[in-house]
Amino acid sequence: MDLQSILSGITNTNGKFAAQAQERLDNLTKPQGSLGRLEEFAKQLVAISENTMPDLDKKVVFTFAGDHGVAEEGVSAFPKEVTPQMVLNFIHGGAGINALAGHAGADVVVVDIGVDYDFGGLKKDGFVSKKIISGTKNMRRGPAMTREEAEQCILVGIELANEYAKKGYKIFGTGDMGIANTTPSSAITNVMTGKSVEDITGRGTGINDDAWKNKVAVIKDSIKVNNPDTSDPIDVLAKLGGAEIAGIAGLIIGAAANKVPVVVDGFISTAGALIAYLIEPKTRDYMFAAHMSQEIGHKSILEKIGLRPILDLDMRLGEGTGAALAMLVIESGLKIYKEMATFAEAAVAEKSN
């Protein structure tokens, strides 16, 4: 599979379908536009799927897991062992993403793309082994990944998108697990938005003031040591990223190539979405921004891509939890679009002035 040929097949969504959806929305028994963003969601789903009566009967959230060499710099409140422990928690159904995906009627697929732990040929429903690396290298000392590794991780995401589109899934969600992964996400945000490291570095899982100051210093050092080429998103991704961030970028590219809507979770996922967007801006048409994370760098990336978040609930867990919950809201737009009666059908008088 060749990344360039996949990218060249991505198109903007079809305006004719959006216009048809708008016409139907304007004839439903409500003041025009009064269901606000729910109407936009319906229109975008129609435009993406090129189907005036789309459905979302099969949903899936992909939780990409990877470790980070930079964890050894003390940037996280949790020890690195938590990454594989949480992967097992996902598989056993005990994590936040399991509860919220269940609520949304979505399957969870946990992808080991870069965990520094040997799961030993583990075979479980909802677990996919696609390990490209056993954790990134410590980016304070040099590149987190090679360019080839970053590209391989992107291809993992694209392959999953192809596979699950073929299986009939109608909407994808992104998610992440990786102790220390707000650190590379903040580094990417800094170099791609130009916002200061202090302004886009948050508390992650909950570090104290001293640990936060150290995290800022680690990010600054990492950028200095690696000096990434900001005109080359894959160079930035390789040097300052992570396997799960690259996998998420690939999933989004693959979603766009397959004309499948993709719900982008919080800070780490949106860092992946930014890489996808900078590689191919047309991917934006296929994205929904699930929510506004409490991680302070998130807002800057959403603005850079030009996405407005759907929910704002002070969440900062990752895993795809925001994406799962937002799927329910996006689906509500489709429900009103498909199920409401028109003025004529319901014999309701229309606007008079």
Add this chain to the structure above:
Amino acid sequence: MDLQSILSGITNTNGKFAAQAQERLDNLTKPQGSLGRLEEFAKQLVAISENTMPDLDKKVVFTFAGDHGVAEEGVSAFPKEVTPQMVLNFIHGGAGINALAGHAGADVVVVDIGVDYDFGGLKKDGFVSKKIISGTKNMRRGPAMTREEAEQCILVGIELANEYAKKGYKIFGTGDMGIANTTPSSAITNVMTGKSVEDITGRGTGINDDAWKNKVAVIKDSIKVNNPDTSDPIDVLAKLGGAEIAGIAGLIIGAAANKVPVVVDGFISTAGALIAYLIEPKTRDYMFAAHMSQEIGHKSILEKIGLRPILDLDMRLGEGTGAALAMLVIESGLKIYKEMATFAEAAVAEKSN
């Protein structure tokens, strides 16, 4: 049934239950607080129900319908006939509230509390005839209702709360239908918040500039003619309100009396919630504010009560549509609270710094 005795039975929610819920939340496999408001929702549901493992298996949205004499002043974009037409649309399942309540797994109960139309003994599932008046009087010329009528409408709401609590419903939503009902809602907002009429009067179903100026003038005249006693919420409700606003206030009082959470929809519903809150401030503990409406007066009432909206999706339809959608989000808080594993159960390491 005596309003005073019902009010005297309302208590604040139980802090001991909230503390027990917090303890469980803090032991779940996530950084503490990282599920943000979802955790608050779970805690509030536990505190309201006084049950550490509550459920929301039975949900209902009450859509109170009433007409408004002030419609003859040209304050709405739609003719008055639309109120009964939409009631029939609700009953036939073609409206926004039907689609969204269906999505949330909630029943819809349409309450004719003040529609100026004879439904002729209509018997249908989900339709309740509790007509107290056939529309309010034109409040530009005098009181919209008598004090007795307003109190009877409140009692209708309380009786419904009692009945549906007894039937085993675990969460209520409020909704409204009534052509011209943003006009009384803005009048109530003005006298109760002190914000200028211009600042809290919106476009309702979509009026143009001239119609908006007229609406502002009508509201100012109505307040002048009626000179309500702002220290007496029932006087304000009677003179400037509507039957459906009073019914919603009653439902909320009844929810609090029965220790049932109530999701308050948009502008009209929140005007009803403000009346309930001013009659008995403890009712606030039982309220969830569904969303931030595009009707510009909504924010001021939410602030006055001290409620933070859950969703912000540019909606302005009413009917209970925001309440239905918010129920799904509130329920997501309960799902994580009940279904997630603790650190000990999942053998995940806890925070180290």
